[in-house]
Amino acid sequence: MRSTILLIAAFLITSFSQAQILKKPIPDKLVVLTFDDAPASQYSIVAPLLKEFGFGGTFFVCEFQPNYADSTLYMNWRQIQEIDRMGFEIANHTHTHANVSKLSQAEFNQQLGYIEQKCDSLGVPTPTNFAYPGYGLNTDALEYLEAKNYVFARAGGSRAYDPLSDHPYLIPSWATDEKNKVEIMKAFEQAKEGKIVVLTIHGVPDIEHPWVNTPPELFKEYLEYLKENGFTVISLKDLEEYIDVKEAKRLIKPDLSKKLSN
Numbered sequence: 001m002r003s004t005i006l007l008i009a010a011f012l013i014t015s016f017s018q019a020q021i022l023k024k025p026i027p028d029k030l031v032v033l034t035f036d037d038a039p040a041s042q043y044s045i046v047a048p049l050l051k052e053f054g055f056g057g058t059f060f061v062c063e064f065q066p067n068y069a070d071s072t073l074y075m076n077w078r079q080i081q082e083i084d085r086m087g088f089e090i091a092n093h094t095h096t097h098a099n100v101s102k103l104s105q106a107e108f109n110q111q112l113g114y115i116e117q118k119c120d121s122l123g124v125p126t127p128t129n130f131a132y133p134g135y136g137l138n139t140d141a142l143e144y145l146e147a148k149n150y151v152f153a154r155a156g157g158s159r160a161y162d163p164l165s166d167h168p169y170l171i172p173s174w175a176t177d178e179k180n181k182v183e184i185m186k187a188f189e190q191a192k193e194g195k196i197v198v199l200t201i202h203g204v205p206d207i208e209h210p211w212v213n214t215p216p217e218l219f220k221e222y223l224e225y226l227k228e229n230g231f232t233v234i235s236l237k238d239l240e241e242y243i244d245v246k247e248a249k250r251l252i253k254p255d256l257s258k259k260l261s262n
């Protein structure tokens, strides 16, 4: 009898926090596409393809050292501005692709501030979301993001995002490369029962970092699969429609013992 009451109480508490964290139920087949490091192909290939398919996406931009100014390798700020004007989200990946677990708060703020000011000067909305360069993170970094009012922060981990148990600053993702098509296709199947699949994509293709290269044909195959199978493909910012981030931060304790890098 007592255990039944406890079970019912546990159920009620769980349903209550679910209701608080979720503004509306997470539909099956929800996928978030994120693009890191601002390689040139995100402007020439990725953005036009997303547009063609009617999909959303988040572009985590930085000035990747040392070759960011080489326009054959990386987007320039005019192109980043154009991506914003096409309706995609521009988000923060630090100024220099810094490992934020090694930065003081002042240094982290400087890294974030540079991208915020660049966006501001180009009429691009101030970024509200963040991705950890090289998946480097620690509890301090989470506090610094909170102090700057960032909404979501994306990590790695190769598992689905569960908004009821993953902290908004520890959003897991899978990273695509030219060899892991089977893994990514299996990942898409996990977008159900309240879980969201988030992908981290670099260059399409990626000339400077071949280990995170996604060939354009493979990227197109993913988009076709998502379209044909009725997936909803959105940006990270769009998740605010489903998730009450303030409540999620209040109710979920950040768990850094989970796998958070790819």
Ligand SMILES: [Zn+2]
Pocket (backbone or CB within 6 Å): 036, 037, 093, 097, 132, 133, 134
């Ligand atoms: Zn990066």
